Amino acid sequence: xxxxxxxxxxxxxxxxxxxxxxxxxKNKILNQVAIDLVNHKDYILHNNSIDIREGxxxxxxxxxxxxxxxxxxxxxxxxxxxxxxxQLEDPIGQVISMSQRPNGLKIGKxxxxxxxxxxxxESRPNVTVDAFGLCFKTNNVxxxxxxxxxINSNVALVNRIQDSLEAAQLPREIIQIxxxxxxxxxxxxxxxxxxLDVLIPRGGAGLIRSVIENSTLPVIETGKGNCHIYVDxxxxxxxxxxxxxxxxxxxxxxxxxCEKVLIHQSMVPDFVGPLIERLKSKSxxxxxxxxxxxxxxxxxxxxxxxxxxxxxxxxxxxKVVQDISDAISHINHFGTGHSEAIMTQDHSHAMRFLxxxxxxxxxxxxxxxxxxxxxxxxxAEIGISTQKLHARGPMxxxxxxxxxxxxxxxxxxx
Numbered sequence: 001x002x003x004x005x006x007x008x009x010x011x012x013x014x015x016x017x018x019x020x021x022x023x024x025x026k027n028k029i030l031n032q033v034a035i036d037l038v039n040h041k042d043y044i045l046h047n048n049s050i051d052i053r054e055g056x057x058x059x060x061x062x063x064x065x066x067x068x069x070x071x072x073x074x075x076x077x078x079x080x081x082x083x084x085x086x087q088l089e090d091p092i093g094q095v096i097s098m099s100q101r102p103n104g105l106k107i108g109k110x111x112x113x114x115x116x117x118x119x120x121x122e123s124r125p126n127v128t129v130d131a132f133g134l135c136f137k138t139n140n141v142x143x144x145x146x147x148x149x150x151i152n153s154n155v156a157l158v159n160r161i162q163d164s165l166e167a168a169q170l171p172r173e174i175i176q177i178x179x180x181x182x183x184x185x186x187x188x189x190x191x192x193x194x195x196l197d198v199l200i201p202r203g204g205a206g207l208i209r210s211v212i213e214n215s216t217l218p219v220i221e222t223g224k225g226n227c228h229i230y231v232d233x234x235x236x237x238x239x240x241x242x243x244x245x246x247x248x249x250x251x252x253x254x255x256x257x258c259e260k261v262l263i264h265q266s267m268v269p270d271f272v273g274p275l276i277e278r279l280k281s282k283s284x285x286x287x288x289x290x291x292x293x294x295x296x297x298x299x300x301x302x303x304x305x306x307x308x309x310x311x312x313x314x315x316x317x318x319k320v321v322q323d324i325s326d327a328i329s330h331i332n333h334f335g336t337g338h339s340e341a342i343m344t345q346d347h348s349h350a351m352r353f354l355x356x357x358x359x360x361x362x363x364x365x366x367x368x369x370x371x372x373x374x375x376x377x378x379x380a381e382i383g384i385s386t387q388k389l390h391a392r393g394p395m396x397x398x399x400x401x402x403x404x405x406x407x408x409x410x411x412x413x414x
Contacts, residue, residue: 004188007143007176008195011116014171015141019113021170023090026137030086033164034079037129040160041075047156048125055149063253063313067123068150078129084379085133091397092139095406106408111401113139115197118189119382120145120211122203125153130373130380132161132175138400141174143196145189147203148181155179190215200395202383205310220391220399222383225255225338226310227368230327230353232344233264237271239365240343241278247341247367249282253312255384256339256371260307260317262327265291268320275318284314291320307334324349328356335359337386339368360386360393 037044048070055065091111098108117140121127128144135142146154154177162172178185190199193216200220201211212219229247231240247258263271268291276296279286286292287302306317307330321327324342331340341363342353350364361371371394373381378396385391391399 004192008192010173011141011143011176011195014173015116017171018141018174019139027086029168030082030133033161034082036160036164037075037079041072044075044156045070047152050152051150061313064123067253070125070153078126081130081374081380082133085137088379088397091401103412105412108406110404110406112404114400114402116141116195118143118196118199120186120201122147122207123150125150125157127202128154128157131382133380134382134397134400138397140400143176145178145186151181187214193217200383220385221387222385223255224310224336226259226334226336227339228260228262228331228335229258229341230262231264231267231271232342232349233266234345235343241274243367245278247369248284248316250369252314256368258368259311262319262321262330265320265322284316286316286318288318289320292318332358339371341368
């Protein structure tokens with residue numbers, strides 16, 4: 001029997017115990033895990049430094065190294081995320097509707113755990129802690145398979161969490177990690193139908209495509225973010241500059257970073273120059289259409305492929321559009337259903353953008369970087385779903401539940 005089947009069997013045993021935990025029990029343990037992570041930060045940072053050293057040796061970009069890096073502040077933030085999850089209302093057991101049929105049957109819907117959640121992810125060790133917190137609060141066992149670039153960090157975090165669970169006399173197998181990062185093991189995990197109830201990929205387009213194409217399990221598609229900001233003809237230019245700067249440069253390697261800017265043709269004379277100057281001051285490479293390339297010799301000519309590319313780096317594409325209709329058409333054609341924004345002072349344009357853009361999150365005069373579970377008040381996120389079934393956008397606690405129909409009768413027969 002393979003190691004994954006052994007892991008699956010242990011997960012099923014842990015699931016039976018986890019399902020019995022009360023909200024009070026879960027919150028107490030989440031808070032304790034948060035304390036333990038901070039108390040063992042040196043151990044975690046040591047293992048992360050090994051991954052960073054290997055990442056530099058293997059030529060990872062600065063943006064990917066930033067995704068991989070843990071600092072004392074980031075560990076504190078992860079711990080605070082667990083504390084926030086502990087404070088959130090527990091969805092498990094909630095009866096979200098109840099109605100009575102003509103025959104007297106009372107039929108309701110109650111939130112229940114998904115069961116055992118599998119997550120395949122890349123680069124970001126914080127996913128390890130977020131996944132545990134959200135799955136634990138919703139009584140779900142979680143099986144993690146991170147990328148090789150973060151294996152030491154992920155194993156260290158899981159070890160600390162498992163130690164906290166064991167100290168609370170709970171099974172360590174409530175959270176497990178696959179330490180073999182080979183493609184073969186990932187493919188085997190995608191076919192664990194006897195154990196896993198759902199599989200969630202978090203990472204680049206290649207990983208997500210591989211999971212969708214190879215999994216025999218239900219998959220919640222997440223992540224790929226070719227995010228746009230459209231600067232309308234009534235935009236506040238200083239606001240637009242600041243928002244684009246934030247959305248592109250604060251963390252260019254994450255899925256909610258701005259990858260493309262669309263500019264109304266009437267705004268070109270006043271806006272393009274300051275925008276180029278701001279982006280170049282932050283070392284952002286610009287790829288533009290023929291109108292944008294005229295402004296600066298350093299701007300590269302954008303190919304058709306550029307408009308569909310998620311760079312995840314200090315690269316941005318800029319295009320001039322005729323009007324809001326042209327912008328909406330471009331975004332709906334090249335966007336990935338993640339996060340899109342309009343800069344405008346025209347209410348009718350704002351409402352039209354909200355209505356016609358097909359994405360999980362649509363912004364008026366705000367940075368796309370807010371598409372995040374913590375920023376949305378979910379404590380953390382299991383991923384950002386770009387599909388439309390079951391869950392869409394940042395996935396918090398409710399997204400990790402299913403529905404059980406509960407029926408109360410008094411002798412009815414059909």
